[in-house]
Amino acid sequence: MLELAILGFLYDHSLHGYELRKRITALxxxxxxxxxxxxxxxIKRLEKAGLLARETQPGAVAAPxxxxxxxxxxRNELRRRLAEPARADITDENRWFTVLAFLRHLDEASAQAAVLRRRLDFLQEPASxxxxxxRPLRAEELDDPFRQGILTIARATSRAELAWLRKTLASLG
Amino acid sequence: MLELAILGFLYDHSLHGYELRKRITALxxxxxxxxxxxxxxxIKRLEKAGLLARETQPGAVAAPxxxxxxxxxxRNELRRRLAEPARADITDENRWFTVLAFLRHLDEASAQAAVLRRRLDFLQEPASxxxxxxRPLRAEELDDPFRQGILTIARATSRAELAWLRKTLASLG
DNA sequence: TCGTAGTACTTCGAGTCCGATGTATTGTGT
DNA sequence: ACACAATACATCGGACTCGAAGTACTACGA
Structure with a gap:
């Protein structure tokens, strides 16, 4: 997750760690x-794995x-992680959003569509x-208002995301 | 998170680990x-901390x-964790849903409302x-369709949850 | 000139999580 | 009669994460 965000942000521009941190915090x-x-x-892990390079600049403002x-x-690794996300990257909204934030880095629309389709399949599974x-229970069948809330909110999210997924898949051809 | 779920499920009924596991998996x-x-x-951690007791039964179906x-x-610890959730329990939807799933175990409506109000405050913070x-960017200002999706979905979730929070807070008095 | 805030990174230890693997028992199909 | 799935729990090592603390430098106001 974190590693994906690091690779994703660095795909566009070289950045130093502090700037990276600010962008990840914003995301x-x-x-x-x-x-x-x-x-x-x-960062050190990724560097050690040969995925990123470090160039030390004398500190313009503070420490080097x-x-x-x-x-x-x-770059290859980022594309690989985007094209073949782990199951948890699809199911966990936090991780999924990180995948989405960088999915444009996949070159081919068909590869992007394949990832969206995995999320679509997941959302269509009958899970409660x-x-x-x-038997999965519906909101109306619960008498706990807080558990009703969970189902209500999840359903609204699911609806909105399904609509968006279908629209976007259509436009990807 | 996990610990909260364990405490929450055991609040109602005594359960053995395997049954607990199935309920947490469902949730x-x-x-x-x-x-x-x-x-x-x-489970061992919680037992060691004196929060739960274990009674060994001869295996009716399999191992003891x-x-x-x-x-x-x-019981006190569960109520404490529900009444005073950590910041991450409020902001991370996964954790928040776990809090909601057991919030009924708080005795007083005013305490339940206070927790909901913390979530309400968080959702009303202008964050993108x-x-x-x-300056936070709106979906329309992005040309990346996937990032647009993130904002679209997040906004739909937020809208639905705000409506539910306001309704539920009103009914809690 | 002194304290404070911001930049930029590092180290350490403790805790937490997971995958792999193992053990033992009962029920079910063939 | 035997394999296999399901039940039920445990251990281990490795990886990851975090909070706390520390280093060092610059800018800025009082």
Whole structure:
């Protein structure tokens, strides 16, 4: 997730870690903030794996900056992760949004459409949060107003996303 | 999150680990499955902290079951976690849904309302995913269809949840 | 000139999670 | 009679994450 965001942001521009941090915070920080002590080790991991390169600049403002850029292997890896997301990247909205945020980096519309279709399939699975035996319960069948809320909100999200997915899939041809 | 779900499910009934696992899977498993090797250590943690008690039954169906039940400390701890959720429990939808799933266990409507109000405040903060400088961008200003999708879906969710929150807060008095 | 805020990165330890693997029992199909 | 699935729990190592603290430098107001 974090790694995907790092690769995704660096695909467009080289950035130093601090700027990267600000962009990741803007993207997902209001939901799930990223600690510095998580970001910098992640950068090191990716660097060690040969996915990104580091060039140290003398500090213009403060401490020396490490300007990061994707290697060819890094670009390939980003495309691979976007084209073949893990199951959790499809099902978990937080992860899914990160995939969506960078999906334009896939070159082919058909590959983009394939990813959207996986999300579509997932949303169409008959899944609920609450069951009676094996039968999924509908909001109206619950007497707990908070659990009703969960189903109400999830249904609204699902509806909106299905509409958007179908529209976008149609426009991708 | 996991711990909250364990405490929440055990508030109503004593359950053995395997049954607990099935209920947690039903609740959040389609989004984020819980591995057995995560659940059982979590149970041990809570037991060690004195929040739940274990009674071993001879295996009716298979291996001996450990029937788990909340101690008084466990009941207090659940109510405490529900009444004073961490920031991430409010902002991350996955965690928030878990709080909602058990919020009825808070005795007082005013305490329930206070939690809902925290979510309301969060949703009303002007936050986006994409910025131009400091200014949040609207869906129409993006030319990336996938990023437009993120904003479109997030807005639909937000609208539905705000409506539900206001309705429910009104009915809580 | 002194404190504070912001930039930019690092280290450490503790906790948490997961995949893989293992053990033991009962029920079901063939 | 035997394999296999399901029940039920446990252990282990490796990876990831976080909070706390630290380093170091610049800019700016009082």
């Amino acid at each position: 997902t920080g209001h939901v799930r903030p990223v600690a510095e002590s998580t970001l910098y080790p992640a 900056r490490h300007v990061l850029s994707l290697t060819d292997a890094g 949060f609450f069951y009676e035996g094996d | 959040t498993g389609h989004v984020r499955p819980v591995a057995e090797s995560t659940l059982y250590p979590a 079951r450990h029937v788990l039940s909340l101690t008084d400390a466990g 995913f994409f910025y131009e400088g400091d």
